[in-house]
Amino acid sequence: xxxxxxxxxxxxxxxxxxxxxxxxxxxxxxxxxxxxxxxxxxxxxxxxxxxxxxxxxxxxxxxxxxxxxxxxxxxxxxxxxxxxxxxxxxxxxxxxxxxxxxxxx
Amino acid sequence: xxxxxxxxxxxxxxxxxxxxxxxxxxxxxxxxxxxxxxxxxxxxxxxxxxxxxxxxxxxxxxxxxxxxxxxxxxxxxxxxxxxxxxxxxxxxxxxxxxxxxxxxxxxxxxxxxxxxxxxxxxxxxxxxxxxxxxxxxxxxxxxxxxxxxxxxxxxxxxxxxxxxxxxxxxxxxxxxxxxxxxxxxxxxxxxxxxxxxxxxxxxxxxxxxxxxxxxxxxxxxxxxxxxxxxxxxxxxxxxxxxxxxxxxxxxxxxxxxxxxxxxxxxxxxxxxxxxxxxxxxxxxxxxx
Amino acid sequence: xxxxxxxxxxxxxxxxxxxxxxxxxxxxxxxxxxxxxxxxxxxxxxxxxxxxxxxxxxxxxxxxxxxxxxxxxxxxxxxxxxxxxxxxxxxxxxxxxxxxxxxxxxxxxxxxxxxxxx
Numbered sequence: 001x002x003x004x005x006x007x008x009x010x011x012x013x014x015x016x017x018x019x020x021x022x023x024x025x026x027x028x029x030x031x032x033x034x035x036x037x038x039x040x041x042x043x044x045x046x047x048x049x050x051x052x053x054x055x056x057x058x059x060x061x062x063x064x065x066x067x068x069x070x071x072x073x074x075x076x077x078x079x080x081x082x083x084x085x086x087x088x089x090x091x092x093x094x095x096x097x098x099x100x101x102x103x104x105x
Numbered sequence: 106x107x108x109x110x111x112x113x114x115x116x117x118x119x120x121x122x123x124x125x126x127x128x129x130x131x132x133x134x135x136x137x138x139x140x141x142x143x144x145x146x147x148x149x150x151x152x153x154x155x156x157x158x159x160x161x162x163x164x165x166x167x168x169x170x171x172x173x174x175x176x177x178x179x180x181x182x183x184x185x186x187x188x189x190x191x192x193x194x195x196x197x198x199x200x201x202x203x204x205x206x207x208x209x210x211x212x213x214x215x216x217x218x219x220x221x222x223x224x225x226x227x228x229x230x231x232x233x234x235x236x237x238x239x240x241x242x243x244x245x246x247x248x249x250x251x252x253x254x255x256x257x258x259x260x261x262x263x264x265x266x267x268x269x270x271x272x273x274x275x276x277x278x279x280x281x282x283x284x285x286x287x288x289x290x291x292x293x294x295x296x297x298x299x300x301x302x303x304x305x306x307x308x309x310x311x312x313x314x315x316x317x318x319x320x321x322x323x324x325x326x327x328x329x330x331x332x333x334x335x336x337x338x339x340x341x342x343x344x345x346x347x348x349x350x351x352x353x354x355x356x357x358x359x360x361x362x363x364x365x366x367x368x369x370x371x372x373x374x375x376x377x378x379x380x381x382x383x384x385x386x387x388x389x390x391x392x393x
Numbered sequence: 394x395x396x397x398x399x400x401x402x403x404x405x406x407x408x409x410x411x412x413x414x415x416x417x418x419x420x421x422x423x424x425x426x427x428x429x430x431x432x433x434x435x436x437x438x439x440x441x442x443x444x445x446x447x448x449x450x451x452x453x454x455x456x457x458x459x460x461x462x463x464x465x466x467x468x469x470x471x472x473x474x475x476x477x478x479x480x481x482x483x484x485x486x487x488x489x490x491x492x493x494x495x496x497x498x499x500x501x502x503x504x505x506x507x508x509x510x511x
Contacts, residue, residue: 047369049361050302052494082302082494089493093298100484101297101308102149302495303488304479313486318452319441 029069032076033060039083046090053082140286142279145293146380149312153326156315165329166384168392172316173323180391189264189337189389192344196265199258204247210262213243217266220386221273224375226285233288233371236263237346254365260335260344267334267388275332275386277379292376295369296327301360307373310354331377333390344389347374427507430500437496437504442487446511455487461511472505 036057043049056079063072150162160171170177200217203209210217223236234242237259241251252259280289296307310319311327318324334347341349348365351373355362363369421429431437432448440448442455465471473480476491490496496504 044361048300050359051356051361052302052359054361078494085493086302089299089304093300096299096483097294097297097306100306101293102145102152102312302493304493305486305488309486313484314454317454319454320452321450322452 025069025073026067029060029064029072029076032073032080033057033064036060036076036079036083039080039087043083043086043090046087048086048090048093050082050086053079053086056082140280140290142286142289142379146382149328149380152312153315153328157326162328163384165326166332166381166387167390168325168329168333169323171326171329176323176393183391187337187389188339188391189335189344192261192264192335192337193268193389196261196263196268199262200265204244204249206247208247210240210243213239213246214266216269218269218273220263220267220270220388221275224371224378225278226280226288226375228282228284231284232368233375235366235371235374236266237348237366238371254346255349257343260346263346264335264344264389267386270386271388273386275378275381275384277375277382280375280379288372288375289379291369292372292374295373296376300355301358303358305358307354327377328381329384331374331381332384332386333388335389337389337391339391339393423503424507424510427503427505430496431504431507436500437490439504439508445508458508458511461509465509468505468509471509472501475501475505475508 040049040053040057043053056075060072060075060079063075153162153165157172164171170180200210220236223239224233227234237254240259240262244251280286299306310324311330314324315326316324331347335344336350337344346365348370351370352362352365428446431439439445440451442452443458444451445458477489478485478487479489488495491498491501
């Protein structure tokens with residue numbers, strides 16, 4: 001079983017960076033992307049990564065390159081929310097799968 | 106918490122009931138807290154017998170064509186000129202081509218009719234070994250570089266080996282002892298775990314919804330899902346492996362797929378193969 | 394056909410009008426927008442499982458969506474069913490469109506209104 005510990009540490013780190021609330025929009029966008037990436041990594045390590053999360057992170061990175069910080073930040077924030085939902089799925093499924101096989105009705 | 110425990114106890118109870126009637130009751134369940142492959146297999150077979158009363162279990166090796174009459178006719182016509190034939194021929198040629206050291210695949214696999222031996226749990230390596238892995242082991246033993254697991258060459262080789270193995274009966278040894286039971290349980294867990302943004306488990310589609318339609322497509326039963334690989338798919342315009350199909354089924358529910366021959370997919374193959382014990386190998390096959 | 398029209402309108406208008414896309418979209422009735430989202434394979438994809446409206450090649454894995462106002466007199470119940478159907482039935486195969494962020498909250502509202510019109 002994979003452990004999500006290192007990635008959780010990364011998230012904690014990213015959270016610290018975020019709590020400093022950098023005023024510069026470029027910095028803010030970069031922090032948002034870093035946070036999304038850490039969350040995605042955690043979901044991947046839990047075996048529950050979603051393709052849509054990855055796609056949003058790719059969008060966010062592309063926007064960052066173009067200097068479109070607003071788009072970058074909003075895509076990254078949505079990616080973080082998605083990764084959180086996929087981690088919730090991993091958590092719920094760690095026990096729920098047992099009720100599912102073989103489905104008897 | 107409480108609910109899970111009660112359900113768990115219920116499953117155990119179910120398990121022991123079917124064990125009593127099973128001819129080969131073993132001490133498995135005593136040593137490994139409730140992991141009972143025999144009971145699982147029986148329960149799954151019972152499920153499909155109820156779901157498809159008119160379909161002999163053996164027939165599920167033909168996937169949806171076991172019960173989708175319309176699609177079956179088209180498929181039988183297609184099989185008159187099997188689209189995987191070229192892959193089998195190419196595979197035969199590759200199989201007979203010697204390595205740099207003068208030896209070749211026949212030194213590892215004889216006439217190639219060995220598909221029925223895979224997958225199995227290898228106690229020495231402490232992991233599930235598939236035919237694809239064994240092919241690369243054979244190459245390594247003779248100083249050859251490994252083949253890419255998602256490449257054309259290995260799929261042609263397995264197409265040939267599947268072809269000459271036709272008719273062998275799947276007979277995966279009952280998982281017993283710590284390693285095999287853990288691998289089995291991991292495969293079962295993977296099959297039953299919801300994944301992806303759309304929140305589907307393999308079993309959501311292939312157990313719960315088996316026989317139903319998604320859009321125009323009927324859903325096959327898990328029994329028989331491993332008998333006929335590699336498959337020529339018209340969508341792929343080529344033969345592809347079982348793990349490529351796993352990849353697609355993961356992707357279509359929005360989950361990030363795992364690499365071919367990853368531990369996850371090998372354990373899944375092991376579990377599904379044990380479920381299909383008793384069915385005849387009939388690869389390669391063609392599918393839409 | 395309506396669906397095709399809706400999609401052509403939706404994409405045509407947003408494509409051509411660029412920055413004025415929002416005005417363009419407003420030209421479509423809310424129900425048509427809800428329908429477009431429900432039918433889109435990359436959004437609601439409801440037809441995958443449900444027979445509904447004039448949708449072609451529907452699946453049969455879920456119940457037909459008819460008489461919805463009778464079946465869901467309380468809009469909130471229907472909205473929750475689309476947002477996270479596992480609340481009502483933990484073993485359902487229906488995707489949790491809101492909880493898993495498949496659709497935005499606004500898109501869910503549009504789909505709920507459209508489905509209630511069936």
